[in-house]
Amino acid sequence: MDLTRLTAFQLRDLISSGKITAKETTKAYLDKITVTDKNINAYVFIDPEKTLKKATELDKKGNLNLKLAGLPIAIKDNICVKDEPTTCSSNILSGFKPPYDATVIELLEKNGAILLGKTNMDEFAFGSSCETSCYGVTKNPYDATRVPGGSSGGSAAAVGSEEALWALGSDTGGSIRQPASLCNVVGLKPTYGRVSRYGLIAFASSLDQIGPLTRDVKDAALLLEVLSGFDPKDSTSSEETVPEFSKKLTHEIKGIKIGVPEEYFSEGIDSKIKERIEFILGQLKKEGAKVERMNLPHTEYAISCYYIIAPSEASSNLARYDGVQYGLRVADNQLLKNVKNPMIRMYLATRSAGFGAEAKRRMLLGTYSLSSGYYEAYYLRAAKVRTLIKNDFQEAFKKYDCIISPTTPAAAFRIGEKTDPLQMYLSDIFTIPANLAGIPAISVSAGTTQNNLPIGIQIMADFFQEQKMLNTAYLIEKLQK
Amino acid sequence: MNKFEPVIGLEIHIHLSTESKIFCSCSTKFGNSPNSLTCPICLGLPGVLPVLNKKAFHYAIKSSLALNCQVSESITFDRKNYYYPDLPKNYQISQYGTPVGRNGFLKIKNRSSNPVKINRVHMEEDAGKLIHDQNGKISFVDLNRTGIPLIEIVTEPDIYSPDEAYDFLQELKITILYLEIADCNMEEGSLRCDANISLRKAGDKKLGTKIELKNMNTFKGIRQALEYEIQRQTILLEEGEKVTHQTRLWDPLKQKTTSMRSKEDIHDYRYFPDPDLLTYEISNKMRNKFKDELPELPMAKRERFKKDYFLSEYDADLLVRDKFIASYFEETLKFHINPKAVCNFLTSDMVGVAHEKKIKLSNIKLTPKNCGKILNLVKEGLISIKTAKELLFDLLNYDIDPEKYIEEKNLKQMNETSEIKNVIETACKENSQAVTDYKNGKNSALKFLVGQVMRLTKGTANPAMVNKLLNEKLNKEEGK
Numbered sequence: 001m002d003l004t005r006l007t008a009f010q011l012r013d014l015i016s017s018g019k020i021t022a023k024e025t026t027k028a029y030l031d032k033i034t035v036t037d038k039n040i041n042a043y044v045f046i047d048p049e050k051t052l053k054k055a056t057e058l059d060k061k062g063n064l065n066l067k068l069a070g071l072p073i074a075i076k077d078n079i080c081v082k083d084e085p086t087t088c089s090s091n092i093l094s095g096f097k098p099p100y101d102a103t104v105i106e107l108l109e110k111n112g113a114i115l116l117g118k119t120n121m122d123e124f125a126f127g128s129s130c131e132t133s134c135y136g137v138t139k140n141p142y143d144a145t146r147v148p149g150g151s152s153g154g155s156a157a158a159v160g161s162e163e164a165l166w167a168l169g170s171d172t173g174g175s176i177r178q179p180a181s182l183c184n185v186v187g188l189k190p191t192y193g194r195v196s197r198y199g200l201i202a203f204a205s206s207l208d209q210i211g212p213l214t215r216d217v218k219d220a221a222l223l224l225e226v227l228s229g230f231d232p233k234d235s236t237s238s239e240e241t242v243p244e245f246s247k248k249l250t251h252e253i254k255g256i257k258i259g260v261p262e263e264y265f266s267e268g269i270d271s272k273i274k275e276r277i278e279f280i281l282g283q284l285k286k287e288g289a290k291v292e293r294m295n296l297p298h299t300e301y302a303i304s305c306y307y308i309i310a311p312s313e314a315s316s317n318l319a320r321y322d323g324v325q326y327g328l329r330v331a332d333n334q335l336l337k338n339v340k341n342p343m344i345r346m347y348l349a350t351r352s353a354g355f356g357a358e359a360k361r362r363m364l365l366g367t368y369s370l371s372s373g374y375y376e377a378y379y380l381r382a383a384k385v386r387t388l389i390k391n392d393f394q395e396a397f398k399k400y401d402c403i404i405s406p407t408t409p410a411a412a413f414r415i416g417e418k419t420d421p422l423q424m425y426l427s428d429i430f431t432i433p434a435n436l437a438g439i440p441a442i443s444v445s446a447g448t449t450q451n452n453l454p455i456g457i458q459i460m461a462d463f464f465q466e467q468k469m470l471n472t473a474y475l476i477e478k479l480q481k
Numbered sequence: 482m483n484k485f486e487p488v489i490g491l492e493i494h495i496h497l498s499t500e501s502k503i504f505c506s507c508s509t510k511f512g513n514s515p516n517s518l519t520c521p522i523c524l525g526l527p528g529v530l531p532v533l534n535k536k537a538f539h540y541a542i543k544s545s546l547a548l549n550c551q552v553s554e555s556i557t558f559d560r561k562n563y564y565y566p567d568l569p570k571n572y573q574i575s576q577y578g579t580p581v582g583r584n585g586f587l588k589i590k591n592r593s594s595n596p597v598k599i600n601r602v603h604m605e606e607d608a609g610k611l612i613h614d615q616n617g618k619i620s621f622v623d624l625n626r627t628g629i630p631l632i633e634i635v636t637e638p639d640i641y642s643p644d645e646a647y648d649f650l651q652e653l654k655i656t657i658l659y660l661e662i663a664d665c666n667m668e669e670g671s672l673r674c675d676a677n678i679s680l681r682k683a684g685d686k687k688l689g690t691k692i693e694l695k696n697m698n699t700f701k702g703i704r705q706a707l708e709y710e711i712q713r714q715t716i717l718l719e720e721g722e723k724v725t726h727q728t729r730l731w732d733p734l735k736q737k738t739t740s741m742r743s744k745e746d747i748h749d750y751r752y753f754p755d756p757d758l759l760t761y762e763i764s765n766k767m768r769n770k771f772k773d774e775l776p777e778l779p780m781a782k783r784e785r786f787k788k789d790y791f792l793s794e795y796d797a798d799l800l801v802r803d804k805f806i807a808s809y810f811e812e813t814l815k816f817h818i819n820p821k822a823v824c825n826f827l828t829s830d831m832v833g834v835a836h837e838k839k840i841k842l843s844n845i846k847l848t849p850k851n852c853g854k855i856l857n858l859v860k861e862g863l864i865s866i867k868t869a870k871e872l873l874f875d876l877l878n879y880d881i882d883p884e885k886y887i888e889e890k891n892l893k894q895m896n897e898t899s900e901i902k903n904v905i906e907t908a909c910k911e912n913s914q915a916v917t918d919y920k921n922g923k924n925s926a927l928k929f930l931v932g933q934v935m936r937l938t939k940g941t942a943n944p945a946m947v948n949k950l951l952n953e954k955l956n957k958e959e960g961k
Contacts, residue, residue, distance in 0.1 A: 202757075204756075236530075326526070367751065370752075371749055
């Protein structure tokens with residue numbers, strides 16, 4: 001039996017009934033990583049010895065009835081794991097080991113999960129391809145000449161290539177859903193506030209959410225219910241009760257209303273993707289769903305709005321990487337001869353050397369948007385547009401249970417293909433609105449393109465209505481089998 | 482005649498005396514070893530998030546109410562972005578758009594009908610400290626202070642002399658101390674003040690060019706720095722030169738200000754709402770609750786003391802300056818009738834003794850009832866005022882009935898003529914030389930003999946009677 005081909009539920013049954021051990025499971029994944037990650041480059045850090053030791057301890061002394069007992073999981077490199085390298089795939093955090101665990105890591109360990117390693121990402125989650133990582137690009141498991149998407153590309157590729165059972169990612173503008181779509185896995189961004197952000201290294205605090213990347217919808221539901229819940233350490237986390245999503249999961253969706261926003265089917269979208277989505281909508285109709293064309297009128301402003309708000313927050317969030325306390329410190333460089341103050345020279349030299357081009361671009365964008373004289377025209381205007389986008393969804397969810405769209409306008413592109421940042425930014429055109437609105441969204445497989453590249457379909461729901469979204473996704477998944 | 486009029490505004494930062502920091506649970510204690518009172522949150526490590534200390538929030542509301550501010554219905558926090566190694570996130574969580582309090586005022590001495598206008602009261606986190614190596618090559622960062630909750634109080638440019646600035650700061654400090662939300666200790670940096678000052682032609686409406694003054698470590702220093710600036714700017718203006726907008730540092734040793742940075746270097750702080758924190762509501766109910774809980778504030782208390790107890794402005798001020806003394810005063814008055822006597826006994830004697838014994842006033846054990854009894858004993862002539870002071874010294878730290886105490890220790894005043902005469906006899910016998918000296922015209926010998934009588938009676942003899950009787954005795958003998 002190849003353990004790396006099973007879902008979390010299948011593995012859990014085997015482990016809790018004693019048919020296999022946590023150690024065997026973990027070993028199977030570590031072996032798989034050894035064999036295939038040379039080609040994929042999904043992981044940036046693993047410690048097989050320590051990982052196996054943890055699994056062995058769990059077999060000996062642990063409670064094998066815990067929700068995630070013995071199930072190995074990969075963690076995106078922007079989630080803090082105590083005393084383990086956590087670098088956001090950036091040189092500026094080289095050598096940084098947080099002295100504390102993110103709340104989601106505590107929850108995983110409390111539930112018996114085994115941490116497999118840290119996965120590659122775009123530097124500080126700035127990107128949609130994993131190409132901005134200081135560790136080099138991750139390859140798409142379906143075509144090694146193509147990107148896995150991003151920024152959680154390492155996590156998506158690890159799950160897609162069966163180097164991980166499942167993984168944690170983070171989603172600021174589509175960073176879970178877009179790579180999930182490109183790597184043929186399930187990716188879920190929870191409602192903003194559903195999962196604690198404590199220990200997630202911030203990109204844009206008002207948009208960031210941690211979420212699962214999994215083999216199937218049921219696993220996503222299970223992982224979500226473990227990760228969710230109020231955290232006193234995160235002021236923006238919600239006290240909303242957490243249902244047992246995986247237990248309540250059903251294929252029965254008769255009578256639910258699905259909105260299909262016209263704005264998400266505009267020109268520039270791959271015709272095969274359009275065709276696949278239409279096909280699935282047809283299937284859902286047959287299952288008893290009411291499918292209606294509708295409008296989210298402010299959709300066209302989402303990308304511009306996002307590229308003001310997210311970089312603005314990022315410019316402030318990333319200010320702390322200055323070489324003073326942790327991470328990279330470069331005392332000086334040749335170009336700074338004319339800077340008198342040695343402290344300023346250290347700041348400039350450290351940040352020049354530590355950040356890649358895209359990180360610098362975003363921080364400059366954000367700094368500009370927040371500057372005196374521009375703030376009103378940029379940040380404040382964007383904040384108002386954000387409210388309009390949110391209102392679009394609030395209106396829509398008075399009428400519809402779910403809103404369905406493609407996850408991305410195109411399948412995985414070639415490594416190095418998108419040299420214009422604006423072209424790259426458009427990869428997230430369908431995923432960004434959910435972040436701006438704070439609503440939950442999931443991407444599940446919708447089949448493949450002509451050249452056999454995975455396609456994703458996105459289901460969005462109202463605040464804290466993850467169950468509705470999961471149920472719809474669960475049915476779509478079944479219909480594609 | 483002054484050609485120019487100074488216009489002054491103050492910015493005061495006050496540490497709130499909460500147990501823990503504003504956004505984490507680290508202690509706010511002063512004087513611990515560097516970086517010992519820190520955690521990932523106040524160190525600003527990657528991934529951490531702030532959680533608001535509710536007590537700090539409540540203290541800020543109380544201070545806003547005490548300063549007669551309009552309290553916002555809801556508040557948010559903003560990030561103030563600037564780079565400095567004592568600021569580990571390179572942004573300070575502060576309040577920009579929605580401060581806790583706005584448009585307040587504070588009455589000060591001589592301006593009760595024209596109180597000083599307060600622009601705003603807002604909350605923010607403090608930064609750490611840089612410690613520079615002696616050779617100036619290395620700097621160290623101590624982040625213990627990082628995250629200590631502050632309120633910043635900003636006045637309008639509504640102060641018109643260094644003395645008024647001084648009076649304002651005194652009144653503000655006492656007012657805040659009355660709320661029991663801060664220590665206001667300038668030496669420990671728990672109260673810091675910057676000043677803005679500009680000069681304009683007397684009678685002009687338009688403000689002159691503003692100079693920001695920093696690095697004043699005492700209220701006196703603030704007054705001196707302002708006085709210096711008025712002189713400096715007056716000379717410039719009289720010579721027809723322009724004052725240029727800049728920040729200047731006060732040097733208390735040289736007693737002068739020097740330029741620190743000019744306008745070109747002024748930061749763009751790129752304020753924006755902190756997405757890690759929520760909007761915090763201040764309901765009417767909450768506002769009213771805190772308003773009801775406000776103590777009687779110093780200005781009102783001073784007026785009441787003057788009116789109700791016929792005290793002078795000076796006495797009322799002495800009593801009110803310390804909230805504990807003020808309430809002790811009123812408690813003591815329940816047991817002793819004379820306000821002026823209580824006032825003197827507390828403000829000169831008790832404060833002095835407590836200082837000598839290094840006891841914090843609020844820690845003394847002598848009850849107002851027993852304090853009143855001591856004064857009653859004096860009034861009834863049972864003890865001398867000198868004995869009363871000795872009682873204060875002995876009993877300050879105990880809850881002991883002074884009536885019983887003087888019985889036990891034989892401290893009752895000796896008022897019996899015959900008794901005193903006996904002691905005088907003894908004293909004169911023991912000191913016959915002094916008696917002779919007196920008779921030979923050396924008047925100081927009388928004082929010496931009085932002292933001997935007091936010594937023999939352990940100070941209990943009624944000094945007026947001793948004087949009188951000794952005089953009689955010596956002069957009678959002479960007349961013989």
